Amino acid sequence: MRRSRIRTTITCEPKLLDTITPVDLHTLHYCRYPPVRNPLDSPERVTNPGSFNTDDTNSDMATKVLPFLALNEVFIGESVTSRVSLLRLQIDNGKWTHTKSSGLCVTTGTGSTSWHYSINCLRTHSVLELMKILGEDYNMKMDTTLEKAREVAERYNQKLMFPADSEYLAYSVREYITFEEWPTPRGLRVRDRAGAVRVRSHCTDAGE
Structure with missing residues (x-):
């Protein structure tokens, strides 16, 4: 059976291009990172997201296609997991x-049955609580038994998975932070299907 895979293309400054090599996370020592202060964490960056450079083209950048295709998923985030990941996202040709x-x-x-599923699946008791709220606060008559909640959760969770040969990808923004002016602009879905996903990283190791 044909299984779709993800091709990853990285765009960065030419001087950084040769430093992009695969790293075995099992041998990566996080203590090698010195204390850092990310300028993107400053108050003016948080309260004024529009201060980011929104220019979509930069002739000084170089491009490298990674030599490996991902069978299950690609994860993009801070290498130091205790830090918040600052990412600019473009889904297909959107904003x-x-x-x-x-x-x-x-x-x-192929990966939709694994990590993607675990990130997004609904638990039976969460569905049951929502059903009770709808019944009590909005006068909606429904079966609020545990068995019915389990059935609803199962129907929802089944829709998270899709065929291994699908030409589409699925993305999930994990633990999405929303407050005041973040995200900007509003409207990005926490998870959805897409033909292509573009990411601009403002994480610690993203380069200058």
């Missing part, structure tokens, strides 16, 4: 959106 989260997961149909 660029400034986001704060714990990272972005882009998956194929």
Whole structure:
């Protein structure tokens, strides 16, 4: 059976191009990172997201296509996991959106049964609580038994998975942070299907 895969293309300053090599995370020592202060964490950056450079083209940038295709998913986020990931996202040919989260997961149909599913699946008791709220506060008559909640959760969760040979990807913004002016502009769906996802990283290791 044919299984779709993800091709990753990185655009960066030419001087950084040769430093982009695969790293085995099992051997990566996070203590090598010195204390850093990311200028994007300053108050003016948070309260004025429009201060980011929104120019979509830069002739000084170089491009590299990674030599490996991802079968399950590609995850983009801070290498130091305790830090917030600052990412600008463009879904297909839509608008660029400034986001704060714990990272972005882009998956194929093969990977939709694994990490993507775990990030987005609804738990039975959460569905049951929502059903009770609808019944009590909005006078909607419904079966609020545990069995019915389990059935609804299962129907929802089944829709998270899609065929391994699908030409589409699915993306999930993990632990999406929303407050005041973040994200900007509003309207980005936390998860959805897409033909292509473009990311501009403002994380610590994204380069200058």
